[in-house]
Amino acid sequence: MNRLNFIYCFGFACIVLLLSGCSSRAVIVNQQIPKGPPPHAPAHGYRLKNQHGLEMRYDAHLGVYIILNYPKHYYWDGKYYRKGKNQWESSKDINKKWKGIAKQKLPKGLQST
Secondary structure (H helix, E strand, O other), rough: OHHHHHHHHHHHHHHHHHHHOOOOOOOOOOOOOOOOOOOOOOOOOHHHHHHHOOOOEEEEEEEEEEEOOOOOEEEEEEEEEEOOOOOEEEEEEOOOOOEEOOOOHOOHHOOOO
């Protein structure tokens, strides 16, 4: 009987060791730029690089990212915004297809500027 108990205990220990080595990985399928800084980061001044390689800094007062080295250019929720000569413009790509946008459709923080 003693030998049988040893075999059961040894088998149980092997199973526990095997299961403890299992791990899972999260796979990011569609990585998007977050709307704001992560909860653990200080909001104002949080920096981010987007898929176009642009450096952005989160402005808590405006509630949007300011695109560094692009004066009067902003980013929020998948769209770029810029202040044109007479109106605001919006685009999904910073390099093309800019269209005029009504002030009411801007992110709230930009509506007051």
